[in-house]
Amino acid sequence: MERTFAMIKPDGVRRGLTPEILKRLQHKGYRIVGLKQMTIARETAESHYGEHKERPFFGELVDFITGGPVVAIALEGENAIAGWRAMMGATNPANAAPGTIRADFATTTGENVTHGSDSSDSAARELALFFKDGELL
Ligand code: ATP
Numbered sequence: 196m197e198r199t200f201a202m203i204k205p206d207g208v209r210r211g212l213t214p215e216i217l218k219r220l221q222h223k224g225y226r227i228v229g230l231k232q233m234t235i236a237r238e239t240a241e242s243h244y245g246e247h248k249e250r251p252f253f254g255e256l257v258d259f260i261t262g263g264p265v266v267a268i269a270l271e272g273e274n275a276i277a278g279w280r281a282m283m284g285a286t287n288p289a290n291a292a293p294g295t296i297r298a299d300f301a302t303t304t305g306e307n308v309t310h311g312s313d314s315s316d317s318a319a320r321e322l323a324l325f326f327k328d329g330e331l332l
């Protein structure tokens with residue numbers, strides 16, 4: 196069974212989309228093995244998005260992700276890493292397939308409602324960044 200890190204970003208939490216997104220995860224069949232609403236420290240955000248630190252939008256991205264509470268989620272399920280990415284849809288909501296979270300609930304790349312780990316290495320790294328041993332089922 197695979198585990199991945201999912202997050203409802205500040206725009207999603209602010210807009211009250213948390214129950215809708217948790218419902219989709221549950222209906223899909225994933226098990227939520229960790230869940231917390233929290234505000235991300237700047238250094239945690241810089242580490243989480245470290246792969247993007249040379250990109251022009253990095254400062255804006257860190258400001259956004261630390262700008263309000265997020266919901267951090269540890270998910271477990273068959274093929275959960277790719278499966279959750281598929282449920283989110285493309286990074287730019289304009290390119291996201293109908294029925295995906297980003298197509299249904301977002302209009303901009305900067306505020307695209309959810310995050311999902313993009314590989315098993317990222318999943319392990321991000322789960323360890325957001326959850327301590329003993330916090331997960
Ligand atoms: P995430 O990592 O948040 O799940 P992703 O893997 O689909 O999203 P990445 O390429 O990892 O996309 O980019 C991380 C985040 O940075 C995006 O979700 C988006 O919020 C922001 N981002 C990416 N590209 C741009 C851009 N060109 N302009 C503004 N923000 C961007």
Ligand code: MG
Pocket residue numbers: 311313
């Ligand atoms: Mg990414």
